[in-house]
Amino acid sequence: xxxxxxxxxxxxxxxxxxxxxxxxxxxxxxxxxxxxxxxxxxxxxxxxxxxxxxxxxxxxxxxxxxxxxxxxxxxxxxxxxxxxxxxxxxxxxxxxxxxxxxxxxxxxxxxxxxxxxxxxxxxxxxxxxxxxxxxxxxxxxxxxxxxxxxxxxxxxxxxxxxxxxxxxxxxxxxxxxxxxxxxxxxxxxxxxxxxxxxxxxxxxxxxxxxxxxxxxxxxxxxxxxxxxxxxxxxxxxxxxxxxxxxxxxxxxxxxxxxxxxxxxxxxxxxxxxxxxxxxxxxxxxxxxxxxxxxxxxxxxxxxxxxxxxxxxxxxxxxxxxxxxxxxxxxxxxxxxxxxxxxxxxxxxxxxxxxxxxxxxxxxxxxxxxxxxxxxxxxxxxxxxxx
Numbered sequence: 001x002x003x004x005x006x007x008x009x010x011x012x013x014x015x016x017x018x019x020x021x022x023x024x025x026x027x028x029x030x031x032x033x034x035x036x037x038x039x040x041x042x043x044x045x046x047x048x049x050x051x052x053x054x055x056x057x058x059x060x061x062x063x064x065x066x067x068x069x070x071x072x073x074x075x076x077x078x079x080x081x082x083x084x085x086x087x088x089x090x091x092x093x094x095x096x097x098x099x100x101x102x103x104x105x106x107x108x109x110x111x112x113x114x115x116x117x118x119x120x121x122x123x124x125x126x127x128x129x130x131x132x133x134x135x136x137x138x139x140x141x142x143x144x145x146x147x148x149x150x151x152x153x154x155x156x157x158x159x160x161x162x163x164x165x166x167x168x169x170x171x172x173x174x175x176x177x178x179x180x181x182x183x184x185x186x187x188x189x190x191x192x193x194x195x196x197x198x199x200x201x202x203x204x205x206x207x208x209x210x211x212x213x214x215x216x217x218x219x220x221x222x223x224x225x226x227x228x229x230x231x232x233x234x235x236x237x238x239x240x241x242x243x244x245x246x247x248x249x250x251x252x253x254x255x256x257x258x259x260x261x262x263x264x265x266x267x268x269x270x271x272x273x274x275x276x277x278x279x280x281x282x283x284x285x286x287x288x289x290x291x292x293x294x295x296x297x298x299x300x301x302x303x304x305x306x307x308x309x310x311x312x313x314x315x316x317x318x319x320x321x322x323x324x325x326x327x328x329x330x331x332x333x334x335x336x337x338x339x340x341x342x343x344x345x346x347x348x349x350x351x352x353x354x355x356x357x358x359x360x361x362x363x364x365x366x367x368x369x370x371x372x373x374x375x376x377x378x379x380x381x382x383x384x385x386x
Contacts, residue, residue, distance in 0.1 A: 002017075012275040018305040021268055028052050028263060030313070036263075045111045053262050054115040059386045060266070061109055064104070066383055069376060071099075072106050077135040079181035079370035084361035088132040089190070089349050091199050094125035098237060103127060106137055108175055110379055114232045115262060119174060124204065128191060137182045138191035140200075141175035144168075147292055151254035152228060153321045156332055166332050168220045169215040171204070173229030173322075182239040186360045188238050190352040195227050196249045196321045196347040224324055225331060225338065227363045230256055230317035235247035239320045244343065244351060251323070255316040261298045263313045269294075272301040276347060287336055 022032065028047045031039050036131050038049060048300060058065065094100045104125050109116050121144025145152075145167055153159070155215065173195060178187025194200065204224040226358040231239060241248045265273070273283045276297065285298055295311070302310040325331055325338040 002083050012271055013342055014275060014305055017268070017271055018307065020271075021264070021302075021305070021307065021310075021321060022317070024052075024265055024268060025263060025310075030263065035314070036310050036312060038369065040280055046233050048260070049313075049315070050113055050115055052265065054063060054113065055386065056265055057109055058118045058383065061105075062383055062386055065106060065109060066164075066380070068102055068106050069380060069383075072103060073372065074377070075103075075135055076372040077133055078372050079184070079366075079368040082181060082359055082367065082369075085132050085153060085353075086132045087137075087185075087357065089345075091197065091345050092127045092193060093203050094127060100123075100127050103136055104141070107136065107139060107179055110142065111179060112175070112177065112232075117174065117262065122171065122208065124171065124200075124207065126194070126200065126203075128178075128194065136179050137195075138187055138231050139180040139195060140173065140202075140225065141192060142171040143174050145170055145172035149228075150320070152259060152321065153183075155253045155321070156281045156329070157252075158332070162332075165218065165220065165376055168226070168382045173225050173227055176229060180375065181367045183308070184262065184360075184364070184367035184370065186356040189242055189347065189356050192238055192242050193227075193244060193249065193348045193352055194339060194345060196244070196324060196343050198343055199222070199345045200227075201324050201340075212248055223338065226324055226328060228320065229306050229322075230319050232317065233319040236320065239318070244348060249322060251321045252323055253319040256319055258311065258314040258316045259295070259312045260315075261294055261311070266297055268296065271372075272305075273297065276301050276304070279385040291332055302317065 025036065028051075029039055030036050038046060092100055094104050104127060119141065122142075123144075124142040126140040126142075127141070130134075130137045147164065147167060153163060156166065162265050176188075176191055176195065177183070178185075201224045205222045207222075209221075209222040211222060229239070235252065240252055242249050261269070276283050281300065301313040304306070309366065323341070325340055327336055327339045329339050330336040
């Protein structure tokens with residue numbers, strides 16, 4: 001198959017589809033005995049498992065990436081051109097069809113080993129921009145969180161009766177990280193600190209005022225009580241060790257169950273949907289169908305193909321919560337009035353610069369080795385080979 005959507009006239013053979021899914025999973029680095037699991041839990045093995053999905057996304061968006069490469073390259077910066085003590089950051093909320101939108105999407109696809117996934121539900125994106133060097137520093141991509149999460153719900157005391165109300169006052173960090181060469185200056189810590197900034201909370205309050213939930217038409221306060229995210233590979237030293245003025249800004253909740261859909265390639269997902277339609281199942285997706293629609297459809301398709309529990313890829317990620325209020329449990333359990341943290345972005349930046357950036361720049365010089373010219377030449381070659 002070439003990556004095009006399968007014709008609706010094609011009859012899907014369930015045995016053939018099942019065999020193709022099994023072949024794909026083995027090629028990615030999974031073993032089946034009889035359940036799905038990575039051959040090893042080492043980082044390098046897990047990176048390779050994600051590589052197929054990542055390349056799939058690069059092929060899908062190849063035209064966009066090549067057309068915008070020169071524009072993105074012009075504002076990239078060599079490591080040796082950075083003066084760490086001169087870095088000056090501002091937080092920019094990304095608007096649709098803007099330059100920042102193209103910038104965000106380009107780096108989101110190219111830079112991370114964890115593949116891009118299309119955001120679901122509510123969405124907010126931010127670019128951290130270095131005003132002094134006129135270069136992009138890092139990205140934050142927020143979206144609606146999964147409706148159910150065992151470790152999160154147990155920690156907050158959520159159940160079917162109150163979960164939707166409180167989860168709709170939070171966001172999930174899909175993409176959080178620094179871009180080169182700032183990543184070598186511990187820029188990831190600054191991007192992480194930004195999650196608890198007043199500015200992100202205020203932007204959320206402005207964007208989602210007078211909002212009702214789509215499915216239940218329930219009025220939801222435009223409060224951002226907390227942000228959650230998961231680490232790519234096990235526990236994250238950045239999330240766990242991040243502090244602001246000796247106060248931890250994140251809470252480790254445990255590990256995810258290891259379920260998801262990234263391990264099913266898009267072509268096979270489309271074929272699985274056609275198979276479900278043949279079985280008389282409604283496969284409507286998108287706006288109005290809920291945040292876990294794809295998960296439910298894939299799970300149902302796997303079960304009908306005799307691939308029981310194949311929704312569980314058993315790659316467990318660390319789950320982290322970033323509260324915006326000091327009394328989060330009492331807000332949820334006793335409906336107390338929130339006691340908000342006061343953390344202006346500029347003060348978080350000043351703290352990061354003195355606490356991490358400047359000491360790192362003096363201690364280790366890896367940041368100076370990044371060559372924008374070499375990086376973009378490498379990316380250009382990789383894209384043309386796809």
